Amino acid sequence: MRTNPFYVSLAVGFFAVACNTAEDQSQVMLYPESFPDATQGDTLHGEFIADPYRWLEDDLNPKTREWIIAQNEVTNDFLSKIPFRDAIKERLTEVWNYERISAPTKRGDYYYFSKNDGLQNQSVLYRNKEGQEPEVFLDPNTFSEDGTTSLSGMSFSKDGSLCAYSISVGGSDWTKVIILDAESKTQIGDTLKDVKFSGLSWKGNEGIFYSSYDKPDGSELSAKTDQHKLYFHKIDTPQQEDELIFGGAATPRRYISGYVTEDQQFLIISAQNTTTGNELYFMDLTKVKPEIVTVIDNFDNTHSVVHTHRGRLFIRTNFNAPNYRLVVAESATPQPETWVDFIPETDMPLSVGTGGGRFFASYLKDATTQVIQYNDRGQQETEIKLPGIGTASGFGAKNDEFELYYTFTNYINPPTIYKYDIRSGTSELYRRPDVQFDPEAFDSYQVFYTSKDGTKVPMIITHKKGLNKNGSNPTMLYGYGGFNVSLTPSFSTSLIGWLERGGVYAVANLRGGGEYGKTWHDGGRLTNKQNVFDDFIAAAEFLIDEKYCTSKTLGISGGSNGGLLVGACMTQRPDLFAVALPAVGVLDMLRYHTFTAGAGWAYDYGTANDSPEMLHYLLGYSPYHNLRPTNYPATMVTTGDHDDRVVPAHSYKFAARLQEVHTGTTPALIRIETKAGHGAGKPTAMVIQEQADKWAFALFNMGIKK
Secondary structure (H helix, E strand, C coil): CCCCCECCCCCCCEEEEEECCCCCCCEEEEEECCCCCCCCEEEECCEEEECCCHHHHCCCCHHHHHHHHHHHHHHHHHHHCCCCHHHHHHHHHHHHCCCEECCCEEECCEEEEEEECCCCCCCEEEEECCCCCCEEEECHHHCCCCCCEEEEEEEECCCCCEEEEEEEECCCCEEEEEEEECCCCEECCCCEEEEECCCCEEECCCEEEEEECCCCCCCCCCCCCCCCEEEEEECCCCHHHCEEEEECCCCCCCEEEEEECCCCCEEEEEEECCCCCCEEEEEECCCCCCCEEEEECCCCCCEEEEEEECCEEEEEECCCCCCCEEEEEECCECCHHHCEEEECCCCCCEEEEEECCEEEEEEEECCEEEEEEECCCCCEEEECCCCCCCEEECCCCCCCCCEEEEEEECCCCCCEEEEEECCCCEEEEEECCCCCCCHHHEEEEEEEEECCCCCEEEEEEEEECCCCCCCCCCEEEECCCCCCCCCCCCCCHHHHHHHCCCCEEEEECCCCCCCCCHHHHHCCCHHHHHHHHHHHHHHHHHHHHCCCCCHHHEEEEEECHHHHHHHHHHHHCHHHCCEEEEECCCCCCCCHHHCCCHHHHHHHHCCCCCCHHHHHHHHHHCHHHHCCCECCCEEEEEEECCCCCCCCHHHHHHHHHHHHHECCCCCEEEEEECCCCCCCCCCHHHHHHHHHHHHHHHHHHCCCCC
């Protein structure tokens, strides 16, 4: 444990620690003193739980800002001494510099698509009429000088004449909404402010439905937001006159969304208190005085309306179907007892898209995509032949369109766009990106390993062809394991910087995710959460046993709930890993529900207030609370000071405590991006630098010298 800190400045204290690196085992690091206060904490179920770094939760405190600056100075100083850091950044900049164009979407008379020339901080939205040259419709690079203000959402009216778009400043979930006349690109009315967790959906050309919270007391980046509200904004009217449709004191819910169906008949309303399970309502907008009709009045299952036709609702649901099914309900009698299966449940999780009068059933087969096309009577027409094993997305179009564009990718193939003819069931290549990367030089394949309790878990491993499995390969193990989220194969330009240097990249499909439906999700939540960590630890042991690496060349990484995963595993098995990279992590499991909308995560985690048993279960793995005097892996915590999804206080407190108790000689750093949030909307330059720093830190602390 650190003792006798000495001070090198009046504002912030520092203490010294020997740092064992591949280059200089005598290097001395100076960490900022974080001033623990053992009297701070909470009494829960009669038990006092200390929280000595509670003061770092106050993002409005100038001392917190001083601490951030001091920590970044220490981290930047360490990273600047890694001899190959700049080379990694240069290579990432080189491979990032290729034209990236999205699939086109038709709105009105125009086809819209986004394009990034390569190193632009934000992609630009273009449009063109058929046969004409594209023009810039919206350039987010003009929103701010440093590229940290981003486009976060967009919606066109059905005829394409009006456009509503939202912008995020510094990565925050709080956004502003602007409405344009699409033809002239001129703004209509005032800017809508303080919008959060919201889609934008048009009712004809009259106005938009959107969702938000009242601004909280205290910091908008960390204070609790609890009552979501669905509003209707009539264009060219003041925001204060917007009509409350659902939510607020009358129907308090934590998350509420509303969207108008393609036929403009229904407003579909989904209401949730947690991230899983929702009530379902609709309003028939063709009626003079539409009323809210209840379809589902509980939160026991998850349901969404994917299509409507002639008064019928097509609902994807896991009610009596853990892997989901598609049912049909008549709007006159929409309750579950009247539902009729349209696409029955199978042994694979189902998601559904629509277009051209067809339904596209996208299944997860061992975490990879399989797509089957059905006609409007629920009869199978064809299985869509995909280019390989990987992830295909984008199977959606308007009901009167007969072509769509889908994207296929995996860990070694960049996202490639295909044009699909709905009537003939045939695909043709539309656009393949020109990346300076040769997929043929790499292998990517799936293995299955056995977890602690005997469960078989899939994992995809990617590396250079001809890998020598001698235990010396730098290996990065990535995972998530929560919230029904499925990790499917996808290409990342940043991964090139790892693979080309001989790195092995492994992604484990842990319990808690959605890869095998509700049963897989339930197997990794509440008092089953330890299964997720056991699955991840077993993946690490598999990689070592199969001689991909040793514990001296193995790193672990993950973000958000994956940051929790990394934090829990490095505190439970610090001997197993050389490097840990917890990003924007949920690291204080006793207080996560007190910040912003964190209380909605209780379906997966439970809360310390629930019962003494739940308190002690959370205490058993909460990364912040399980740090103790021992030798930890080389750790670089990463977060953003504008993250109002998983507030950076989690990372601040964890890093402060890690620096206090770490008895080893490896670095314990925190890298805090300023004017950045949970991840979305980061400018390209910021992303490249962060990825270069992560790879450099990992390789350096695995003993790689160049």
